Amino acid sequence: MKILIVEDEKELSRSIAVYLKNESYTCEVAHDFTTAIEKTDVFDYDCILLDISLPDGNGLAVLRSLKENKKTDGVIIISAKHSVDDRIAGLNLGADDYLAKPFHLSELSARISAVIRRRRFDGNKTIVLNELAIDTVARTVVAHNVCLDLTRKEYDLLLYLATNKNRVISKNAIAEHLSGEEAEVFDNFDFIYAHIKNLKKKLSSAGCDDYIKSVYGMGYKFEIQV
Amino acid sequence: MKLLDKSLRLYLLYSVIVLIIAIPMLYFAVQRAVKEDADESLAFRKNELEARLKTDESFLSESDLRVLATGIAIAPLPSFFPHDSIYDSRQYDSASQEILPYRVMESNVVINAKPYRLTLKDSLVDTEDLIGSIVKTAALILLCIVAGLYLINRYISKQTWKPFYGTLEKLNSFRVDDSEPIQLPPSNVSEFADLNKAIENLTSTNQRVYQSQKEFTENASHEMQTPLAVLQGKIDLLMQTSPLTEEQSELIGGLANAGRRMSRLNKSLLLLTKIENNQFAETENIPVKETIDKLMEQYRCQAEQKNIAIQTSLVNGVALHANKSLVEIMFANFLSNAIKHNCPNGTAHINGNMDKISFSNTSHSAQLNTDRMFQRFQKQTNDTGSIGLGLQIAKKIADHYHYRVDYFFQDSRHVFTIAFK
Numbered sequence: 001m002k003i004l005i006v007e008d009e010k011e012l013s014r015s016i017a018v019y020l021k022n023e024s025y026t027c028e029v030a031h032d033f034t035t036a037i038e039k040t041d042v043f044d045y046d047c048i049l050l051d052i053s054l055p056d057g058n059g060l061a062v063l064r065s066l067k068e069n070k071k072t073d074g075v076i077i078i079s080a081k082h083s084v085d086d087r088i089a090g091l092n093l094g095a096d097d098y099l100a101k102p103f104h105l106s107e108l109s110a111r112i113s114a115v116i117r118r119r120r121f122d123g124n125k126t127i128v129l130n131e132l133a134i135d136t137v138a139r140t141v142v143a144h145n146v147c148l149d150l151t152r153k154e155y156d157l158l159l160y161l162a163t164n165k166n167r168v169i170s171k172n173a174i175a176e177h178l179s180g181e182e183a184e185v186f187d188n189f190d191f192i193y194a195h196i197k198n199l200k201k202k203l204s205s206a207g208c209d210d211y212i213k214s215v216y217g218m219g220y221k222f223e224i225q226v
Numbered sequence: 227m228k229l230l231d232k233s234l235r236l237y238l239l240y241s242v243i244v245l246i247i248a249i250p251m252l253y254f255a256v257q258r259a260v261k262e263d264a265d266e267s268l269a270f271r272k273n274e275l276e277a278r279l280k281t282d283e284s285f286l287s288e289s290d291l292r293v294l295a296t297g298i299a300i301a302p303l304p305s306f307f308p309h310d311s312i313y314d315s316r317q318y319d320s321a322s323q324e325i326l327p328y329r330v331m332e333s334n335v336v337i338n339a340k341p342y343r344l345t346l347k348d349s350l351v352d353t354e355d356l357i358g359s360i361v362k363t364a365a366l367i368l369l370c371i372v373a374g375l376y377l378i379n380r381y382i383s384k385q386t387w388k389p390f391y392g393t394l395e396k397l398n399s400f401r402v403d404d405s406e407p408i409q410l411p412p413s414n415v416s417e418f419a420d421l422n423k424a425i426e427n428l429t430s431t432n433q434r435v436y437q438s439q440k441e442f443t444e445n446a447s448h449e450m451q452t453p454l455a456v457l458q459g460k461i462d463l464l465m466q467t468s469p470l471t472e473e474q475s476e477l478i479g480g481l482a483n484a485g486r487r488m489s490r491l492n493k494s495l496l497l498l499t500k501i502e503n504n505q506f507a508e509t510e511n512i513p514v515k516e517t518i519d520k521l522m523e524q525y526r527c528q529a530e531q532k533n534i535a536i537q538t539s540l541v542n543g544v545a546l547h548a549n550k551s552l553v554e555i556m557f558a559n560f561l562s563n564a565i566k567h568n569c570p571n572g573t574a575h576i577n578g579n580m581d582k583i584s585f586s587n588t589s590h591s592a593q594l595n596t597d598r599m600f601q602r603f604q605k606q607t608n609d610t611g612s613i614g615l616g617l618q619i620a621k622k623i624a625d626h627y628h629y630r631v632d633y634f635f636q637d638s639r640h641v642f643t644i645a646f647k
């Protein structure tokens with residue numbers, strides 16, 4: 001899987017690249033508008049992370065040129081502007097998703113894998129992790145041929161953990177992922193614990209291994225050897 | 227008291243005092259003059275009569291004794307003693323059949339060595355009428371003058387102060403966050419022109435300062451997002467390093483929380499700036515009940531966590547014409563506050579009708595300080611996670627749409643009401 005990171009802030013692009021590299025993604029970085037145009041003209045990417053404000057141009061122009069050249073690369077806009085207009089403009093131009101800065105790398109990773117899944121044409125939209133199979137279209141989870149009865153939140157949680165497997169995901173990231181923007185107003189993330197507990201219970205009663213580990217002081221980790 | 231009334235009230239008071247004193251004075255002065263005149267005429271007639279009686283004795287025939295002429299009477303006296311008097315008297319007049327005022331002069335005279343009393347009287351009916359009409363006319367003229375002066379003065383003052391009131395009205399509606407400079411009505415009175423100039427200078431300076439401060443907040447918040455993103459990314463990466471000791475994990479967890487709070491703060495400040503910049507222009511009809519239901523679903527976990535029972539009583543079909551995100555943020559802030567600041571096993575009520583909606587919750591804390599509750603960074607709890615912007619944002623949104631937010635403390639419940647009209 002090839003990812004292009006168009007981001008002028010070097011430290012941020014490096015962090016993204018390091019995080020994604022471990023997900024078996026191949027990352028390339030463009031620090032400015034010109035490089036971004038050059039790279040997108042020549043290569044095809046599975047997903048492009050596009051910052052809107054670049055030193056020598058607008059990231060939306062990169063998106064426009066992609067569409068003009070009939071490219072089908074997935075695009076996630078990462079912007080420092082929490083502007084609804086930007087978001088709408090980006091999505092109207094054909095971006096697949098929009099993520100406002102600052103974001104959690106785990107969230108970015110989950111969004112990237114969702115975009116890639118959606119763009120996959122071989123119809124295989126199921127994530128298989130040993131005995132677990134997550135059907136992202138039907139939004140169901142099957143373990144040992146038994147369909148698990150998960151709530152919407154539990155399914156989201158499992159998918160989030162699975163797309164960030166073998167990574168420590170902070171409680172904050174989980175809370176924000178589960179409640180979206182609404183998590184902003186809450187500081188108490190105890191409710192995550194309840195969801196995790198229920199999910200673990202359901203997985204273990206279906207005969208799954210105990211993949212979800214709590215990491216002291218930080219969050220949770222979906223530990224799996226594939 | 228209005229400036230206009232203040233000066234006019236003094237004028238009016240002075241006029242009334244003058245009128246109260248002048249009208250009786252006029253009355254008495256005229257009356258005195260009239261009486262003096264009557265007395266002189268009586269004295270003259272008496273002297274004339276006396277002279278005639280002395281020279282013409284036949285004039286005093288018995289038959290003529292009683293009445294010599296109208297208003298003259300003569301009567302014999304048993305003995306002579308000097309007596310002269312002049313007085314007012316009211317006597318019955320058989321001709322007009324009513325009691326009429328007279329001026330009477332009594333004088334004892336000696337005619338043919340016989341004492342007589344001579345009585346002369348003059349009717350005062352005409353003169354009294356005269357005095358009456360003089361005083362009335364005078365009073366009327368005075369009243370006209372006073373009233374006229376009052377009205378003219380009032381009119382002139384009003385005209386003079388007109389630019390002042392215009393300026394005052396403009397000042398009242400002045401908002402420092404308006405980008406338009408204040409437009410004051412021109413005045414040819416130099417004091418007002420100076421005042422207007424001073425106000426225009428002051429307000430434009432205020433607007434400039436406010437604008438630059440706003441821009442600063444805006445720029446600071448924007449510029450902060452990238453380093454915050456870097457920070458968050460690095461923390462996320464740091465979490466993936468191994469091995470990590472418990473001590474390190476705890477430190478990283480602390481960093482992550484601080485980073486999160488910082489980005490929340492930043493987002494809230496940006497939101498406030500955007501509301502102030504009127505960047506939420508799109509409006510639509512937002513059903514209140516559905517919005518609340520949606521938010522309740524979102525906060526279900528948090529409410530269950532604290533075992534808080536939320537009761538709603540909302541009317542169907544109430545809709546607000548506003549920006550969807552803003553209304554959701556506003557309701558979300560009130561609702562989340564009702565959960566956050568609730569006590570465990572508490573209750574929260576959401577009641578609404580056509581005109582308003584109220585959020586109330588049980589709490590261990592006492593009444594909040596209403597003076598400062600809607601200000602920035604005014605935390606009224608010991609909750610370290612709270613950044614103290616939630617209520618301000620909610621209030622700002624309410625203000626934006628001219629909704630009225632009230633707070634009161636009743637039956638140990640905190641109640642916030644939002645009146646839509």
